[in-house]
Amino acid sequence: MSWDFSAEPESAQKLEWMRAFVREEIIPLEVATDHVPTRTEDAKRNVAHLLEEAS
Secondary structure (H helix, E strand, C coil): CCCCCCCCHHHHHHHHHHHHHHHHHHHHHHHHCCCCCCCHHHHHHHHHHHHHHHC
């Protein structure tokens, strides 16, 4: 049995946006805060704009 993991054309644009969002917004945050202890509320406040954009 073979699996086809290609995206439908109408989904491809959204998938590309998600990939770019993770690459440009999320990964830099992980690198910048990798060794910095944060409280949950501080972390939520710092990424609120990213959560809105991703919704």
